[in-house]
Amino acid sequence: MPLEKDEFQEIWKTLFNQTLDKKSLSDIQKILVDSLESEKKISDIISSDIEPMYKITPKNILGENNAKDN
Amino acid sequence: MQKITDYNAFEIVTSIKNREISALEVANAFLERCKSIGEKLNTWITLDEDKIIFRANEIDKLIKNGKNPGDLCGIPVGIKDLIDMENFPTTSGSLIEKDNIAKFDSTIVSKLKNAGANIFGKLNLHEFAFGPTGLNPHYGDQKNPWNPEHMTGGSSGGSGNSVVTSQVAISIGSDTGGSIRIPSSLCGSYGLKPTLGLVSKFRCMPLSWSLDTFGPLSMSIEDCALFMSVTAGFDQNDPYSIHSNHMNFISKLKKNELNKTKIGHARSFYEKNTDKQIVSRIDEIMQQISKLGIEIIEIELPDLNLAYDACTSIMVSEAASVHEKRMRYYADKYDPQVIERIKPGFFVPATTYIQSQRFRREWSQKVTDEIFTKVDAILAPTTPIASPLRNEHSVFLNGKERQTRGLLISLTRLWNFYGGPSVSMPIGKTKEGLPYGAQLMGPILGDDKLLGIAYSLQQEKICKAERISKLQ
Numbered sequence: 309m310p311l312e313k314d315e316f317q318e319i320w321k322t323l324f325n326q327t328l329d330k331k332s333l334s335d336i337q338k339i340l341v342d343s344l345e346s347e348k349k350i351s352d353i354i355s356s357d358i359e360p361m362y363k364i365t366p367k368n369i370l371g372e373n374n375a376k377d378n
Numbered sequence: 379m380q381k382i383t384d385y386n387a388f389e390i391v392t393s394i395k396n397r398e399i400s401a402l403e404v405a406n407a408f409l410e411r412c413k414s415i416g417e418k419l420n421t422w423i424t425l426d427e428d429k430i431i432f433r434a435n436e437i438d439k440l441i442k443n444g445k446n447p448g449d450l451c452g453i454p455v456g457i458k459d460l461i462d463m464e465n466f467p468t469t470s471g472s473l474i475e476k477d478n479i480a481k482f483d484s485t486i487v488s489k490l491k492n493a494g495a496n497i498f499g500k501l502n503l504h505e506f507a508f509g510p511t512g513l514n515p516h517y518g519d520q521k522n523p524w525n526p527e528h529m530t531g532g533s534s535g536g537s538g539n540s541v542v543t544s545q546v547a548i549s550i551g552s553d554t555g556g557s558i559r560i561p562s563s564l565c566g567s568y569g570l571k572p573t574l575g576l577v578s579k580f581r582c583m584p585l586s587w588s589l590d591t592f593g594p595l596s597m598s599i600e601d602c603a604l605f606m607s608v609t610a611g612f613d614q615n616d617p618y619s620i621h622s623n624h625m626n627f628i629s630k631l632k633k634n635e636l637n638k639t640k641i642g643h644a645r646s647f648y649e650k651n652t653d654k655q656i657v658s659r660i661d662e663i664m665q666q667i668s669k670l671g672i673e674i675i676e677i678e679l680p681d682l683n684l685a686y687d688a689c690t691s692i693m694v695s696e697a698a699s700v701h702e703k704r705m706r707y708y709a710d711k712y713d714p715q716v717i718e719r720i721k722p723g724f725f726v727p728a729t730t731y732i733q734s735q736r737f738r739r740e741w742s743q744k745v746t747d748e749i750f751t752k753v754d755a756i757l758a759p760t761t762p763i764a765s766p767l768r769n770e771h772s773v774f775l776n777g778k779e780r781q782t783r784g785l786l787i788s789l790t791r792l793w794n795f796y797g798g799p800s801v802s803m804p805i806g807k808t809k810e811g812l813p814y815g816a817q818l819m820g821p822i823l824g825d826d827k828l829l830g831i832a833y834s835l836q837q838e839k840i841c842k843a844e845r846i847s848k849l850q
Contacts, residue, residue, distance in 0.1 A: 326709070350734065360736050
């Protein structure tokens with residue numbers, strides 16, 4: 309579940325010693341709801357053994373033969 | 379007679395090496411345009427005339443002594459001001475970094491210098507490269523050379539307006555969600571976002587490590603290939619770096635055979651949210667290239683909405699991590715619109731970020747296996763609109779009001795998520811005379827082949843970059 313607005317404020321105050329204005333709060337909440345909805349769908353469809361892609365790893369993406377120079 | 383400033387980079391190198399013109403003549407001709415046009419368009423953050431002349435004399439001396447200064451001999455180059463160059467400030471378009479003098483060259487600059495380039499200075503950009511408009515309250519909005527009331531697009535706005543107005547022959551930009559291709563489209567140049575890791579990012583200011591790429595903007599595909607032939611390659615200092623031993627950027631420009639080429643048309647990817655004039659021009663191009671023997675294959679890109687959301691989670695999380703310390707101490711010095719875009723990154727859960735990167739691997743694999751076994755490249759518009767006015771925060775598109783910023787990156791950021799190359803090519807102008815581009819998107823590590831296809835389209839005049847000699 310997305311955090312409540314006062315929890316956002318507490319996090320922001322701890323990190324930056326400031327409060328968030330109304331617009332920032334609603335923007336953050338929207339992005340967070342979207343990303344959590346997607347996370348739900350993603351975790352349902354990805355293979356259990358797949359590792360994160362932080363960088364291109366040609367052997368994994370292109371296969372042994374095409375990646376032999378890499 | 380052709381003016382020196384109308385030469386492309388290849389022609390400059392050949393003319394200097396054949397002693398038809400000197401590097402000093404080249405430097406002076408381009409420098410004159412930097413001084414007369416650059417200020418009006420807010421192109422530069424740092425331009426050092428003395429160093430430019432010194433470098434030109436250095437190159438001429440090498441030529442005189444029978445030495446080869448390199449493949450980029452005397453070419454005027456501009457670099458986006460988030461790439462380190464020794465003894466120059468790297469401002470990243472921010473006041474916070476205005477006194478950040480680089481102690482060393484980045485790998486890109488070092489490779490350019492070793493190849494004989496004359497690096498003119500540091501180009502203006504959207505603050506910290508975090509925005510697609512080129513608007514910058516600190517160093518001035520980068521202005522569109524076709525109409526200065528309009529945006530260049532960004533974040534590499536100075537890189538875009540500098541090449542179209544012949545202030546430099548090649549400019550270097552960075553691309554995290556479209557920052558090379560968007561200004562290419564809106565200013566009317568070519569621009570290549572290479573495969574992630576192909577060009578080193580060492581000593582370049584990051585926006586989002588796993589999405590950032592660096593590449594060229596220029597007035598011909600040959601010049602993009604020339605840049606890649608010098609800068610692509612493994613760099614042990616860059617953890618994202620990959621090898622490119624099998625690529626040959628220059629020879630692929632001649633060997634491409636269009637009648638064996640297959641282009642994917644992902645209509646559903648762009649049609650609904652793109653200006654009708656641009657959609658019609660893409661349809662026209664599909665017909666034109668079909669007559670040249672290219673096979674057009676209709677395709678669907680998988681799970682688009684999930685890919686977009688995962689891309690956003692990755693970008694804002696990594697950007698928040700990059701900026702956390704600066705935001706704690708210098709929040710008041712940021713462009714407020716940039717800081718608003720960074721804020722959500724502090725609230726994305728770690729699991730969302732990691733699941734997004736896991737999904738990214740599976741998605742990239744799927745696109746490579748399912749799409750690029752059927753086609754060589756995908757063609758789509760680069761931007762769904764031509765350049766908006768600089769104060770136009772929203773635009774009406776197909777009867778619906780849309781936020782300008784979101785619209786501008788809507789067709790480019792997917793390829794940063796995928797990781798493969800994408801080249802933007804100028805394909806037309808609106809009735810107001812503002813250019814727009816199409817992008818060819820290729821498979822991971824297919825950069826040289828992609829440039830080969832783009833070169834053939836350029837030779838067939840499907841796309842054409844037009845220089846501006848005088849501002850309106």
